[in-house]
Amino acid sequence: MSIKHVFKRTGGWLYLNTALGRGPLRGAGVILMLHRVLSNDRAAELPHRNELCVGPEAFEHLLLWLQRHFDCVPLMTLLLADPEHVPNRPRVALTFDDGWRDNAMNAFPLLRQYQVPASIFLSTDFIGSRQHFWWETLGETLWGSHGQVARHSLIEHLHQVGRPLPVLLDDIDDDRRSLALVHYLQSLKSLDPQVLSDLTESCPHGAQPQALDWSQVRMLEDSGLIRFGPHGASHAILTGLDDQRLHEELSRSRIALENGCAQPLPVYCYPNGDHDARVRQQVAAHGYPFALGTETGLYRHDGDPLNLPRFGVSQRNAHHPELLAWRIRRGTRS
Structure with a gap:
């Protein structure tokens, strides 16, 4: 490991293991962004997979580390907590983007084993279909x-x-x-x-669909650990759509979630994290009081609820979560 990574890991460890370091985290919330949990850690380590994928060993290591340093809570518990009475111990909520099939096959067994809740944001056109990302x-x-x-x-x-x-x-x-x-x-x-x-x-399609199907969605929801929200319908970049197509994209994803889930989340998740004032206005008009972006920062109830900050999880920082702690320290919003 490079000297740079050793420095970051040391700084991340100090951030979470000293009173001075943990001070900025008191009463704060951290939202983590994941995508896939593969069946093999080595496959997840390659650069073209590293940012969007983690392996099962790294994911289990991450969950144990999170439970040691945070209260792992559902996303809505974090978002709706009374800011005057939040606990001193920092809280973390896990989110997954897209709705990959491996969320059920590889991530959920570990989430269930350690009783860690999570929210999965579905690109609804892909769910139960053979469409590919x-x-x-x-x-x-x-x-x-x-x-x-x-x-x-x-x-x-x-x-x-x-x-x-x-x-x-x-x-x-x-x-x-x-x-x-x-x-x-x-x-x-x-x-x-x-x-x-x-x-x-034009590419070959595997034997298994890439995305979850609706029966898997209902099974995960029935567990009580997982809730679902929209991540677009077609995963189109919302800022590139005209008003009519934007309205259709938001409506189609909302209707799909209402039909497929018992209690869909009142949270939108922007595909690719892209949004602007027009998109945020339309998301609010479609009944969403919250929306997730990709800017980094702590959640303290005082920012734009339609641009909630998140920290991305990669194979590297799941395997070495002190690197994730370093990112949280560097991306802290006061």
Whole structure:
């Protein structure tokens, strides 16, 4: 581990294990943002997966660490607590974006084992369907997870839309190649959504759906540990939609949650974290008093409820949660 990481881990440990460090956390809330829990830690460590994925060992390690330093509470308990009577011990709420199938297969057994509540925000068009998330599908095809024939076919399609593959994506070193893939996938975000959809459909689809189905949603909800909210319908970036499409996207996700869940959360979760004043106004008009963004900071009941801060969890900082503590320290809002 680099000297930089040793410094951060040491600073994070001191933050949570000394009275001086814990002072800013007194009475505060921390909202964590996760996406996937894979079945294999090594797979989650590669750079193109690290930011959105954690492995089961790292996730279990994170849960134990959180219980040692925080009260793990449901998201609404954190949001609705009386600011005049919040406990001194800091509270943490776990959130998962998108609605991946592995939330039920790999994350939930550990959440149930340690009795840690969580909120999952669903991109509702994907739930119970064979639709695929473009980042995962394109990334794994380019990585070679579906074989070289599929990889070369996608490379040709990408060339046709003016996005040729960089040379570094043929590097023999896994870490360098994976890091190059991260940067390349980031560059594809500017493509037209229909082009991304067409590219995704040109890739092989696995035997299992990527997303949860509605029976899994109801099973998780029935456990009493998990609640669900909307993360868009199609996962479209809301700031790029005109007023009519924005209204349709918000309405479709709300109706799907009302039909599929017993008690959907009154919290919206912005796809990609993107929002502006127009989007926030429409989210409020659709009956959501709260919405989750991706800016970092502590929750203290005094910020914009339609731009709630969160800290992202990666494989790296789940495996070494002192790094997460360092991020919380660096991103603290007073």
